[in-house]
Amino acid sequence: MSTSSTPLASALALRQKARRRREALTAYTFLLPYLFIFLVFTVFSIGYAFYLSFTRYNLLSPPQWWGLEGYRRVLCIESWFPRPENAPKPVCDDLFIRKALPNTFKYTAIVVPTQTLISLILAFAMDQKIRFRRLFRTIFYLPSVTSSVVISLIFVWLFSPLGVINQIFHLKINWLNDPRYAFYTIMMVNIFTTSGTLMLIFLAGLQDIPTALYEAAAIDGANKLQIFRYITIPMLRPVIFFVVTVGVIGCFQVFDQIYVMTAGGPLDSTTTIAYLIYKWAFRDTTVKMGQASALAFILALIIFVVTMLQRRVIEGSGTVGQ
Amino acid sequence: MTILTQARPRPLSLSDRLILWYDRFKTPLFYLILILWAIVCLAPLYFTLVFSLKPVANAYDPPLFWPIPFTLDNFRDVIGALPLFPRWLLNSLIVSLTVTILRVLFCAMGGYAFARMDFPLKGVLFNAMLVSMMIPGQVTLIPAFLVVGPGIIRGGLKIGDITLPTGFGLIDNLGGVILPGIVTAFGIFMMTQFYKSLPRELEEAAMMDGLGRWGIFFRIVLPLSQTQLLTLALLTFQGEWNAFMWPLVILRTPENFTLPLGLNWFRGEYYTLISKVLAGSLFNTLPILILFFLFQRYFVQSIAGTGLKEG
Numbered sequence: 001m002s003t004s005s006t007p008l009a010s011a012l013a014l015r016q017k018a019r020r021r022r023e024a025l026t027a028y029t030f031l032l033p034y035l036f037i038f039l040v041f042t043v044f045s046i047g048y049a050f051y052l053s054f055t056r057y058n059l060l061s062p063p064q065w066w067g068l069e070g071y072r073r074v075l076c077i078e079s080w081f082p083r084p085e086n087a088p089k090p091v092c093d094d095l096f097i098r099k100a101l102p103n104t105f106k107y108t109a110i111v112v113p114t115q116t117l118i119s120l121i122l123a124f125a126m127d128q129k130i131r132f133r134r135l136f137r138t139i140f141y142l143p144s145v146t147s148s149v150v151i152s153l154i155f156v157w158l159f160s161p162l163g164v165i166n167q168i169f170h171l172k173i174n175w176l177n178d179p180r181y182a183f184y185t186i187m188m189v190n191i192f193t194t195s196g197t198l199m200l201i202f203l204a205g206l207q208d209i210p211t212a213l214y215e216a217a218a219i220d221g222a223n224k225l226q227i228f229r230y231i232t233i234p235m236l237r238p239v240i241f242f243v244v245t246v247g248v249i250g251c252f253q254v255f256d257q258i259y260v261m262t263a264g265g266p267l268d269s270t271t272t273i274a275y276l277i278y279k280w281a282f283r284d285t286t287v288k289m290g291q292a293s294a295l296a297f298i299l300a301l302i303i304f305v306v307t308m309l310q311r312r313v314i315e316g317s318g319t320v321g322q
Numbered sequence: 323m324t325i326l327t328q329a330r331p332r333p334l335s336l337s338d339r340l341i342l343w344y345d346r347f348k349t350p351l352f353y354l355i356l357i358l359w360a361i362v363c364l365a366p367l368y369f370t371l372v373f374s375l376k377p378v379a380n381a382y383d384p385p386l387f388w389p390i391p392f393t394l395d396n397f398r399d400v401i402g403a404l405p406l407f408p409r410w411l412l413n414s415l416i417v418s419l420t421v422t423i424l425r426v427l428f429c430a431m432g433g434y435a436f437a438r439m440d441f442p443l444k445g446v447l448f449n450a451m452l453v454s455m456m457i458p459g460q461v462t463l464i465p466a467f468l469v470v471g472p473g474i475i476r477g478g479l480k481i482g483d484i485t486l487p488t489g490f491g492l493i494d495n496l497g498g499v500i501l502p503g504i505v506t507a508f509g510i511f512m513m514t515q516f517y518k519s520l521p522r523e524l525e526e527a528a529m530m531d532g533l534g535r536w537g538i539f540f541r542i543v544l545p546l547s548q549t550q551l552l553t554l555a556l557l558t559f560q561g562e563w564n565a566f567m568w569p570l571v572i573l574r575t576p577e578n579f580t581l582p583l584g585l586n587w588f589r590g591e592y593y594t595l596i597s598k599v600l601a602g603s604l605f606n607t608l609p610i611l612i613l614f615f616l617f618q619r620y621f622v623q624s625i626a627g628t629g630l631k632e633g
Contacts, residue, residue, distance in 0.1 A: 023439055026535045030435035031447075033428040034505045041502045042454045045465035048474065052464060062476065122359055125352035138618065139360045142367065145610050145621070147564030149582035150603040153589060154366050157373070157596055162382045164369050192362065200625045224341050253458055256566045260586055277460045281467075282571060289464050296460040303458055 053293035058286050070294040093280075093288075096295060099268045100276040107187060107272060108251040115191045115198060116243055122195065123202030137203075140196040148193065152260035155189045179269035182262050186270055189257055194250065198243050205239030206232070241314045245307055252303050273299045367607075374601035381597055396601035406576055407602060410584035414606075417496055417569075417580055418562040421503045426555045428505035430547065433513025434539055438525070448514075451507045459567075467571050470498045494574040503562065509554055516550045517543070553624045556617055560610055581606045 028035070053070055055063035076092035083089075122140065126133060143151060158164050159175035166173060175185045209232065217227050255274045258264060264271040264279060271279070273295065281292035334342070373381065374396050375389035400407050435441070436448055468474050473489025480486075492498030524546070528538050544551070569580045576587055585606060589599045614621055 020440070023535075024441035027435040027439035027441035027444075030431045030439070030535075030539075033424075034432040034510055035447075037502065037505050038451070038454070038507070040469060041462060041466050042457075042507075043450075045462035045469070046457065048465040048468075049461050059472070118359075121355060125355050128348070128352050130352065130356065136356050136360060137622070138615075139363050141614070141621070142363055142611075145560060145614050146367075146607050147566070147582050147610070149564070149566050149586055150606050151366070153585060153599060153603055154370050156589075157600065158366060158369065164386060167386055192366075195359075196363065197625055200622060204625075223337065224344065225337050249458070253460065259566070259570070274460055277463070278567070278571075281464050293461075293464055296458070296463070300458050300461050304456075 049293045049296060052290050053297055055290040057289040059289065063290065066290075070291045071298075074291060074295050074298065093291060095268065095271060095276060096273070096298075099271045100273045103183065103270065104252060104272045104274075107183070107254065108248055110184075111187050111190050111251050112244060112247040114187075115195050115247060116240070118191065119195045119198035119243070120202050120240075122199040123206055126199065126203050127206045137200070140199055142196070143193045144197045146193075148256040149260055151189060151193055152257045155185070156261055159185050176262055177266050179267045182266055183270045186254075186257050186261055189261070190251070190254060194247070198247070201243055202236070202239060205236050209235045237314060241311065244310060244314065248306055248310065249303060252299065252306075273302075370600045370604060374597055374604060376597065378595060378597045396597045399598055400601045400605065404588075404598070406579075406584060406588075407605075409577060410579050410581045411605065413496060413579065414563060414581040417499050417565075418559050420500050421562045422555050422558045424500075424504040425506060425509055425558050426551050429509030429513050429554060430544060430551060431539070432505065432510040433515075434517050434543055436510065436514040437517035437520075438522075439535075451510060455507045455511070463567075463571070466502055470501055470572060493572060494578055495572070496578065498572040499565075499569050499580070502568070503558075509558070512554060513547070513550065516547060520546060549620070552617065553620045556613060556620055557624050559613065563606075563610055 052063060054065060054067055056066050056070065057063040073091065073093050074096050076090065076094045076097050078090035079092060079094060079097065126136060130136070156176060159166075161172070161174050165171070165175070173181060175181045213231050213235070214227060217231055222230065253274045254272055255278065258270055258272060258275045259278070262270045264275050277292050277295050277299065280288045280295065369386075372387065372389045375392055375394070377391060377393045377395060380391060436444065465474075468489060470490050471493035473487055473491070475488045478485040478487045490498065490501065492501065520543075524542055525538050528542050533541070564582060565580070566582050566586075569583050573579055573583060576584065579587060581602075585599060585602050588602065589596070592598070
């Protein structure tokens, strides 16, 4: 571009070019640590995981290409349809289809609405003229700053057969060793831990709604119910979307609590997708890293689809948002 | 006609009655809700404290609500008689502090580059970073483990006579826990947003005075971003102090465990000594609680502010 006729102009252009090059160099030096981590632990890792998902890999011998067999074993598509008589039973690892997938959806379907509702109610109560607001906020946030392992250990003990919960309520339930109760106990722990954080997000959202809107609505003669329905909820919609998204993603990836409290048992009743990936890759006697990678990609796809669907539902329904 | 209908008091509609009821009871109702949830939040920690202050032998005896008989033995044992416990505490401290310091520095550097400098592929890199935040950690867990530990190719990559290692060989090493966390996409994004909002005048004046990019960054930009850096540091420290899955994959021998791993392992080994496990748990919680009380404002800001911007 800068092929000018005068020597002065070309000298200036050259200098500018040199300056730009120097700035690019400085910028890349600033970014060097990030680029290293990004290339190794994001770009390369995603690519290599994708490759692994088409292989059989037990760490002892090099990965062996077997195409879509890993995905087929995980999804176990043959088992979805009735099998003709005396057909050979397909080789499957049906723990995903049979347990992890329904468990994960059940977990999300119970935990997300419950924690969203609890945190919304708490935030709404906190948004009133309340004394000791700082104290309440501190207390509500306590479970969120405590480590998930510590919380899990405490709850293992609280819900043990001789534990505090059974003693207080005069129950004789073996919460974590009974397939009927174990999963719900873990759900309770998660709701307990996350509600405080979500409450803070909702509270910030509520306080961001301009008071002028409420005043205008009151002048127009709207009652409290109408104000809540036509101002608070629509204005809060982006926050609700955020809270639900964060909740769903968190639920699909729940691991610590399950590892510490039940290790997927009893009878696989608490095995979720994230736990199953770990189990296949690191815990089973013969590790299945290829199959685990395939499941990781299936999990990523599920999270992506669910997030998109949910965006549709929350943004598409009712009155206009912001 | 109209006069007639006005004379008679209109019967209250359901929604009117609901609002009346709400106005009368809302204050006690809200207090009730808040107090109930406060009890739910405090009870587990309270019972843990009570339990860890009782002798192991009387663990399950009544009373439930007070530490009678009272003893400090569990805490004393955790610090003195269990040699591994101080080790875990130290390991956790090394990992959390190293990651926090490096991450804050590297994220500030990266964020500054994205916010202020022009360089080829800037847009592509920034968008790739945003996309990378949406990928669940499970996808990269296995390759990350291979890279940090045994390597992608067992025995290394052979080119002629030279064998290049394909992994860092940091299995069962605190370095392996630290390495992937030294800089994160989220941290860079947070700092980029912050630096974009910072006025340029001061930096331009410094540039006029002949200060280079590095000088500007360390002498002017970093001091100006203290609040933001502290927020990132607190979030990072909390996350690393409580981290479980990645250390679980990397660390193998109890001597090298971080505190959460150690507590979980200890629980498995000495199931009957649950009082001591709980005493240890309180040790794990204490530093974070202190940080939280000291810097509550920053914690709340980080959750309420950056959380929303992220979405």
